[in-house]
Amino acid sequence: MLSDTDVLIWCLRGNLIAATASSLGLPLLTANAKHFRCFSELDVKRFTP
Secondary structure, eight states, rough: OOOOOHHHHHHHHHHHHHHHHHHOOOOOSOOOOGGGGTOSOOOOOEOOO
């Protein structure tokens, strides 16, 4: 079971990954693109592991 702290850490980590890719002008490669839908300026590329 996830605690509130676990959820907060997960959200912050995702935001940091998105912010880093965006600031460097790089695409973000992920197997779960739905986690990054809210970042419209981000070039999200999906891959299958």
